Amino acid sequence: MRGDAARGQVEGFGVPANKKPIGNSGMYIAMVSAECAPIAKAGGLGDVVHGLSRELLALGQEVEVFLPGYDSLRHDRIDGRREVFRELRVPYFDQWIECRVDSGEVDGITCFFIEPDSPHRFFRRGRIYGEADDADRFAFFCRAVLEFMLISGRRPDVIHCHDWQTALVPVLLFEMYQRLGLTDVRVCYSLHNLGYQGVVGEAILRQVGLDPARLMTPDRLQDPANPRAVNLMKGGIVFSNFVNTVSPRYAWEIQNTEQGMGLQGVLQTHDGKFGGVLNGIDDAFWNPATDRHIPEPFDADRLDGKETNRRALRAYLGLVQDDKPIVAVVSRLDYQKGVHLLRFGIAHACALDCQLALLGAALDPVVAEQFRRLQEDTEGHADCRLVLAYDEELSHLIYAGADMILIPSIYEPCGLTQMIAMKYGVVPIARRVGGLADTVFDANYSDRPFEERNGYLFDDLTESALAAAMERAIDLWRNHPEYFRQLQINGMRVDRSWGRPARQYLDIYGHIRVH
Numbered sequence: 423m424r425g426d427a428a429r430g431q432v433e434g435f436g437v438p439a440n441k442k443p444i445g446n447s448g449m450y451i452a453m454v455s456a457e458c459a460p461i462a463k464a465g466g467l468g469d470v471v472h473g474l475s476r477e478l479l480a481l482g483q484e485v486e487v488f489l490p491g492y493d494s495l496r497h498d499r500i501d502g503r504r505e506v507f508r509e510l511r512v513p514y515f516d517q518w519i520e521c522r523v524d525s526g527e528v529d530g531i532t533c534f535f536i537e538p539d540s541p542h543r544f545f546r547r548g549r550i551y552g553e554a555d556d557a558d559r560f561a562f563f564c565r566a567v568l569e570f571m572l573i574s575g576r577r578p579d580v581i582h583c584h585d586w587q588t589a590l591v592p593v594l595l596f597e598m599y600q601r602l603g604l605t606d607v608r609v610c611y612s613l614h615n616l617g618y619q620g621v622v623g624e625a626i627l628r629q630v631g632l633d634p635a636r637l638m639t640p641d642r643l644q645d646p647a648n649p650r651a652v653n654l655m656k657g658g659i660v661f662s663n664f665v666n667t668v669s670p671r672y673a674w675e676i677q678n679t680e681q682g683m684g685l686q687g688v689l690q691t692h693d694g695k696f697g698g699v700l701n702g703i704d705d706a707f708w709n710p711a712t713d714r715h716i717p718e719p720f721d722a723d724r725l726d727g728k729e730t731n732r733r734a735l736r737a738y739l740g741l742v743q744d745d746k747p748i749v750a751v752v753s754r755l756d757y758q759k760g761v762h763l764l765r766f767g768i769a770h771a772c773a774l775d776c777q778l779a780l781l782g783a784a785l786d787p788v789v790a791e792q793f794r795r796l797q798e799d800t801e802g803h804a805d806c807r808l809v810l811a812y813d814e815e816l817s818h819l820i821y822a823g824a825d826m827i828l829i830p831s832i833y834e835p836c837g838l839t840q841m842i843a844m845k846y847g848v849v850p851i852a853r854r855v856g857g858l859a860d861t862v863f864d865a866n867y868s869d870r871p872f873e874e875r876n877g878y879l880f881d882d883l884t885e886s887a888l889a890a891a892m893e894r895a896i897d898l899w900r901n902h903p904e905y906f907r908q909l910q911i912n913g914m915r916v917d918r919s920w921g922r923p924a925r926q927y928l929d930i931y932g933h934i935r936v937h
């Protein structure tokens with residue numbers, strides 16, 4: 423059965439030519455991910471897969487993105503979707519599940535959508551995450567992607583996997599699929615969030631056809647805290663050819679502090695193949711000079727254009743038109759983001775006579791309830807509005823209209839919010855952790871030259887530390903508007919595009935590929 427490509431292949435569906443290498447040019451990269459913006463996005467991971475893929479394409483690489491065929495995909499953003507493969511038989515315990523594979527273009531990127539046809543309805547849940555069987559769903563996806571590559575003749579130079587959901591790809595590749603034919607394929611594995619490692623029972627290994635007796639050892643997939651559990655992210659780290667996280671500072675933190683959440687030792691063992699690559703943002707989508715979601719374009723030389731957007735934001739949210747600083751929050755409402763400090767920051771901004779605009783969505787029911795109550799309490803308030811939803815379009819208007827943004831994260835691998843905000847002339851008030859520490863430089867206390875200072879930082883996870891940083895920012899806005907404006911311009915002028923990070927990834931791919 424295996425290798426019988428003709429069985430399921432739909433006519434006219436080909437394999438990309440593996441262009442021959444000149445230096446690092448002309449590689450074939452397969453991105454395997456649970457998210458890709460804008461069609462399947464729950465947070466920053468989706469942005470990274472989309473932005474990096476587009477930049478790699480622009481640099482002349484062959485890129486294909488492999489995703490689960492969720493029923494919640496934004497179908498309106500996929501061009502030319504069509505079935506390319508049917509009856510892909512993917513082993514599942516001692517049976518198999520038949521999948522269909524569709525392809526389509528998303529902003530010029532070729533994507534493949536794997537759709538299992540089984541009573542489990544793995545990807546027909548109306549959302550990406552938050553299901554009791556998430557580990558089972560994504561483990562199946564990992565095996566299905568490799569099976570599809572094998573049978574459809576795809577031989578990427580590098581598979582680039584992301585986070586715990588796709589961590590079994592390198593394990594399956596090196597334990598099984600290299601011998602079956604994916605011989606020269608290498609893996610780069612990116613860690614976007616150590617708060618979710620995929621710690622589950624060992625049945626997950628049997629599900630995908632791996633042998634627990636062989637893999638449940640301290641140097642392989644055994645969880646460092648619970649010897650009876652599998653740690654999928656650890657498996658991804660151990661089995662990949664290169665591992666990176668999404669900022670240099672977070673790379674240091676997870677090897678050397680509690681931020682490693684139990685994986686410090688594994689990351690130290692694999693130090694020789696580990697590094698940090700700071701994310702970029704896609705400046706075709708996050709650019710105030712060309713953004714079609716905002717009423718008035720602006721840039722660092724035309725900052726006055728922000729005023730129209732401030733007015734539009736107030737009007738949209740029903741805030742009173744009053745010349746007060748607008749403090750924003752755009753965030754997943756998750757423990758990681760410092761939800762207790764966010765709640766304090768909302769109250770404190772109002773107490774300091776600012777306006778407050780929050781856009782946030784919570785998966786956790788307890789956190790969702792806390793914010794729903796806060797929303798109720800602030801209903802009808804002239805200066806405060808909480809929108810508890812995921813709303814991409816509104817996020818653009820908030821970035822365009824706000825003056826400051828609160829980011830009191832407990833940990834932050836990179837953080838795109840502060841980078842997008844700064845592009846739109848919003849001054850971040852952020853905790854000095856992870857990628858926030860790599861990108862935000864304090865107006866008063868940084869050792870950087872003034873032209874590089876762009877925000878406010880605090881260290882302690884306390885209300886008083888956040889309050890002090892907010893008060894410094896608001897004081898500057900009120901009493902020294904010309905300096906505040908300079909901070910905004912400093913943040914806007916930095917090149918945060920994917921050009922540099924994409925070249926760093928190309929170096930990594932070039933380093934690990936088989937020459």
Ligand SMILES: Nc1ncnc2c1ncn2[C@@H]1O[C@H](COP(=O)(O)OP(=O)(O)O[C@H]2O[C@H](CO)[C@@H](O)[C@H](O)[C@H]2O)[C@@H](O)[C@H]1O
Pocket residue numbers: 464465466467469470614615668701752753754781782783811812813814817834835836837838839840842857
């Ligand atoms: N309610 C809402 N409505 C609309 N848009 C919303 C929204 N809530 C959040 N967003 C958007 O989602 C993205 C959030 O990106 P972040 O990088 O800040 O966080 P996230 O924790 O999801 O990502 C993880 O992965 C990324 C990528 O590596 C790391 O930068 C980060 O540190 C890590 O935690 C931004 O584009 C933001 O505008």
